[in-house]
Amino acid sequence: MLIQEAMGIQDKLKILSDAAKYDVACTSSGVARGGEKGTVGNTVAAGICHSFSADGRCISLLKILFTNQCIYDCKYCVNRCSNDVVRTAFTPDEVCTLTMEFYRRNYIEGLFLSSGILYTVNYTMELICQTLHKLREEHHFNGYIHVKGIPGTAPELIERIGFLADRMSVNLELPTAQGLRELAPGKTREKILGPMRQVQRGIAAQNQKYLETGSRFQRIGTYSPTGSNDPLQHPGRSVWQPQQGAGRRNFVPAGQSTQMIVGATPESDYQMIQVAEALYQNYDLKRVFYSAFVRVNDDSLLPALPGGPPLLREHRLYQADWLLRFYGFQAMELLSADQPNFNTLIDPKCDWALRHLEQFPVEINRADYYTLLRVPGLGVTSAKRIVAARRSGILDFPDIKKMGVVLKRAAYFITCSGKTMVPFRLDQNYITSQLIGDEHKKVWDIENHSSYRQLSLFDDYHTLAPVTREDRLSAVLGAL
Amino acid sequence: MQVFLCGEEVDDIWCSIYDAWMSRLGHANVRIEPAGCDPELFCEYRLVATTPEKAAKVTDSIRQKLSEELYEFAYKAALSQERYRADRIYRFLIYAFHYGTRVVTMLQIPAVYEVFRMDRNLGKEYDHMRGFTRFSRMEEGILLGKIGPKNDITVLLAAHFADRLSGENWILYDCNRKKAAVHRAGAGWVMVQTDTKEWQDRLQKATDEAEYEELWRAFHTSIAIKERTNPRCQMNMLPLRFRPYMTEFQ
Numbered sequence: 204m205l206i207q208e209a210m211g212i213q214d215k216l217k218i219l220s221d222a223a224k225y226d227v228a229c230t231s232s233g234v235a236r237g238g239e240k241g242t243v244g245n246t247v248a249a250g251i252c253h254s255f256s257a258d259g260r261c262i263s264l265l266k267i268l269f270t271n272q273c274i275y276d277c278k279y280c281v282n283r284c285s286n287d288v289v290r291t292a293f294t295p296d297e298v299c300t301l302t303m304e305f306y307r308r309n310y311i312e313g314l315f316l317s318s319g320i321l322y323t324v325n326y327t328m329e330l331i332c333q334t335l336h337k338l339r340e341e342h343h344f345n346g347y348i349h350v351k352g353i354p355g356t357a358p359e360l361i362e363r364i365g366f367l368a369d370r371m372s373v374n375l376e377l378p379t380a381q382g383l384r385e386l387a388p389g390k391t392r393e394k395i396l397g398p399m400r401q402v403q404r405g406i407a408a409q410n411q412k413y414l415e416t417g418s419r420f421q422r423i424g425t426y427s428p429t430g431s432n433d434p435l436q437h438p439g440r441s442v443w444q445p446q447q448g449a450g451r452r453n454f455v456p457a458g459q460s461t462q463m464i465v466g467a468t469p470e471s472d473y474q475m476i477q478v479a480e481a482l483y484q485n486y487d488l489k490r491v492f493y494s495a496f497v498r499v500n501d502d503s504l505l506p507a508l509p510g511g512p513p514l515l516r517e518h519r520l521y522q523a524d525w526l527l528r529f530y531g532f533q534a535m536e537l538l539s540a541d542q543p544n545f546n547t548l549i550d551p552k553c554d555w556a557l558r559h560l561e562q563f564p565v566e567i568n569r570a571d572y573y574t575l576l577r578v579p580g581l582g583v584t585s586a587k588r589i590v591a592a593r594r595s596g597i598l599d600f601p602d603i604k605k606m607g608v609v610l611k612r613a614a615y616f617i618t619c620s621g622k623t624m625v626p627f628r629l630d631q632n633y634i635t636s637q638l639i640g641d642e643h644k645k646v647w648d649i650e651n652h653s654s655y656r657q658l659s660l661f662d663d664y665h666t667l668a669p670v671t672r673e674d675r676l677s678a679v680l681g682a683l
Numbered sequence: 684m685q686v687f688l689c690g691e692e693v694d695d696i697w698c699s700i701y702d703a704w705m706s707r708l709g710h711a712n713v714r715i716e717p718a719g720c721d722p723e724l725f726c727e728y729r730l731v732a733t734t735p736e737k738a739a740k741v742t743d744s745i746r747q748k749l750s751e752e753l754y755e756f757a758y759k760a761a762l763s764q765e766r767y768r769a770d771r772i773y774r775f776l777i778y779a780f781h782y783g784t785r786v787v788t789m790l791q792i793p794a795v796y797e798v799f800r801m802d803r804n805l806g807k808e809y810d811h812m813r814g815f816t817r818f819s820r821m822e823e824g825i826l827l828g829k830i831g832p833k834n835d836i837t838v839l840l841a842a843h844f845a846d847r848l849s850g851e852n853w854i855l856y857d858c859n860r861k862k863a864a865v866h867r868a869g870a871g872w873v874m875v876q877t878d879t880k881e882w883q884d885r886l887q888k889a890t891d892e893a894e895y896e897e898l899w900r901a902f903h904t905s906i907a908i909k910e911r912t913n914p915r916c917q918m919n920m921l922p923l924r925f926r927p928y929m930t931e932f933q
């Protein structure tokens with residue numbers, strides 16, 4: 204295949220960012236590193252969004268492919284070798300210049316470098332390694348770098364790149380080995396999990412070393428790492444990382460992430476979040492990203508999606524993912540083999556609460572933090588504010604509303620000093636109909652015969668208004 | 684009712700709090716208002732003179748008797764966009780000196796909540812502006828960033844960029860308040876008032892930046908997935924008021 208190298212940088216940027224756009228992860232979070240004299244850049248633990256594209260997704264990093272040339276023929280991918288598209292590649296210098304100049308103008312938070320495969324996996328990764336080395340050592344770039352590991356990369360290359368990048372990710376692409384065999388013939392489960400395991404061990408060994416030498420750790424945020432040696436989850440726990448000394452680099456300090464395609468293969472939501480949970484527990488991943496499948500290739504093995512990409516499903520998976528990471532939920536609590544997919548009309552947390560009404564209502568002034576976290580309409584921030592504020596006085600509904608509680612949802616699950624906000628029946632069907640907006644009632648009725656009782660016109664819509672004086676009058680006078 | 688009239692700057696606010704507190708008239712009998720408000724009947728108005736000593740007395744007692752964290756809490760509120768911030772901070776400090784540092788968690792007290800609300804609003808804008816600020820190169824190689832924030836966050840932003848771009852000469856210019864943070868490579872940064880003619884001329888000068896701005900616009904367009912186009916979501920995440928200052932929307 205002919206690779207166009209003489210192309211102008213703007214054309215290359217157009218082609219190689221266009222080819223990279225299906226990668227989801229554009230986060231710059233997970234590592235807090237102050238600026239240093241003589242270098243350009245710093246990083247912020249929570250990450251910074253620099254812009255938002257027309258699809259509403261955040262632009263934080265300069266997300267590009269090193270090359271869109273590829274030897275694999277993954278069915279879902281726009282860059283597969285059987286597609287007839289213009290192929291090009293950046294040179295390491297071009298990537299460095301773009302990154303530095305964009306960074307100085309505050310367009311971006313750093314670089315996200317992924318790539319197709321030029322000749323062989325290791326040849327490509329060697330080029331990426333050179334680019335990063337140049338960026339860090341010659342241009343003294345101290346900002347954020349996220350690198351995609353290509354499945355099957357040699358361990359010594361992963362090791363070298365790991366010390367230059369902040370975050371590494373190897374895409375799982377499809378949740379089951381079966382799906383991978385069908386749609387990505389060049390990749391296997393082992394090739395993907397190998398580098399992942401290596402990165403995990405590298406980070407663990409480094410943290411162990413820091414602990415033993417008594418280095419200083421800094422608090423970089425609060426979330427719940429569902430680590431393997433940590434069966435009890437601690438939502439909202441502080442996360443610490445070793446403080447980086449001047450001139451010393453840590454191995455993948457912002458941890459690793461991965462990505463799964465939603466809707467390209469027939470896996471259920473239950474399978475997806477089970478895989479995600481296993482990755483969080485066994486591979487200490489920081490994030491699992493979900494990307495709604497976009498049908499870019501016309502291939503008989505790919506599903507036809509007349510309604511466009513499955514965006515709602517992707518949204519529900521992200522909501523569930525947050526419940527796993529920050530709220531102390533487990534995959535089997537949210538879904539089961541009998542109910543393998545998320546309710547399209549209610550978010551997973553409300554759905555869970557409706558199935559566990561015996562645990563509600565929760566008393567705001569007494570319930571412990573972990574119980575509060577499970578209430579729909581309460582999040583990590585508002586639960587923390589409540590716990591802190593109630594030490595010095597009784598809280599009422601207006602108070603917790605100010606603290607960020609969404610009373611529209613929470614009202615049916617909480618009491619303040621034993622009182623509910625509005626009178627209601629603690630009944631699954633009643634609360635469900637209240638939570639779902641009127642305009643959604645019909646859709647909900649059609650799609651959810653199995654999970655809840657079918658709505659009835661007379662019970663749920665309250666069409667039987669009480670008889671008023673006017674009614675009586677008109678009945679008497681015969682003016683009905 | 685004794686009303687103290689104060690200016691817009693942070694030091695003006697500290698001084699007005701000092702005067703109000705030290706007037707010994709009782710907290711219920713004093714009020715702080717921004718200078719230029721409509722006068723009321725049965726009120727006595729007094730203009731607050733700003734001196735560094737009075738401001739230092741207030742900030743020192745907050746930092747020493749309470750905590751640095753609480754000082755930061757009050758300081759950020761003093762940068763807020765709200766007109767009556769001085770009086771709100773005053774009411775908050777009455778509780779703060781009564782309860783100690785735990786007062787910041789006591790959001791059920793209206794006076795505390797008001798300051799918390801101003802802080803939250805400012806914090807959100809600060810988070811936005813760290814990302815949405817755009818620099819462009821002027822002729823002398825100086826980076827110029829123009830912003831139009833609602834809250835007076837230039838000071839906070841300058842600290843962020845001083846850490847990030849320590850090796851660059853840059854100017855961060857607040858178009859609404861006509862003031863700027865000026866940073867020299869390898870040295871620190873200072874705040875300057877830029878309402879003089881020379882400054883205005885200099886800041887109006889065109890920046891010569893076609894190349895990278897063009898590249899950035901190209902990137903911004905090609906990174907969006909057509910099948911997922913969602914202007915509503917984009918508007919939620921990046922409200923329109925930021926866009927006039929951003930390269931990719933010009």
